[in-house]
Amino acid sequence: MILRHAAPALLGLSLIAGSAQALDLSQLTDAEKQQFGEQVREYLLENPEVIIEAINILEQRNAVEEAQADKELVASNADELFNDGYSWVGGNPDGDITLVEFMDYRCGYCRRAVPEVASLLAEDGNIRLVIKEFPILGDASMISSRFAVAAKHVAGDDAYKQVHDALLEFTGEPSPVTLRRISDGLGLDSDAILAAMDSEQVTEEIQKTRELAQRMQISGTPSFVLGSEMLRGYLKADQMQQIANAVRAEQG
Structure with missing residues (x-):
């Protein structure tokens, strides 16, 4: 049949x-x-x-x-991703492509990504880095991000990077005492930074990043944007390098 x-x-x-x-x-x-x-x-x-x-x-x-x-x-969100005017910029500021990282200080994979991103930037030498504070893992995450952003507002980009690195290594609970210990150890104005944590400017910056992440459909950390590519999750340096090479080839 x-x-x-x-x-x-x-x-x-x-x-x-x-x-x-x-x-x-x-x-x-x-x-x-x-x-x-x-x-x-x-x-x-x-x-x-x-x-x-x-x-x-x-x-x-x-x-x-x-x-x-x-x-x-x-x-559709390129301007806010790459040039929002407030997120910390590192790597090669004149790099031919930009790596954007949405991160949370309490995220284990964000901590694992630190040496991978550092290796990528060192080996490539032509990548611009933008850090987006995206605290999504509870109150401790929000407190840590507020502290880092406040340090940037009070003492500038170099201070932010120092605090950022310290918080990624910090394993305790963020409290006025422990945060003061971190900023004192870095030689920063602890009183001014702690006072600025709840400022409207800090709140607005974190909220804008949260709204951007929602539009980008980002719900976890770390999440990356490398050139035109979205990278959802932790990647090793060699994997990111391959993607960077592909992005450059696509751009011609």
Whole structure:
């Protein structure tokens, strides 16, 4: 019967197309539907690799679509990502591409990313770095970010970088006592920084970054934007370097 031989082909088309519309069962009688189901089951049991192939194709298609959607998010939010006027800028300020990092001081993977980012910047030498304070792991995260941003407002970019690095190494609970100890150890004006933590300017900066992250559909840390590419999660330096090279090649 034609149906017997058509079932595997129709099934394959349906799976690869990823849509029920590719196979219209409404045109079959009840008996033909039953027979078709039996033939599909038999075919899949004999050829389970067809399911794996279809899943792989679907995953590849979804990955391409997600990557394109991320590129569009980066393009539509480029000004706030790369030149917001308040986020700390490091690496090579004149680099040909920019790496943006959304980070949280209480995030273990953010801490693991520190040497990877440092290695990337040192080895490449032509990457501009922008740090986005994105405290999402509770009150301790928010307190730490407020302290870092306040240090920048009170004492400038160099002080911010010192505090930023210290907080990424700090394993205790951020309190007025422990934060004062950190800033005193760095020779900073602890009273002024602690007083500025709850200022409207600090609050506004953190809120703007949070709103940007929401638009970028970022829900975890670390999250990176490297040139036109969104990198959702922790990556090693060599992986980021490969992406940087691909971005440069794409830019021509």
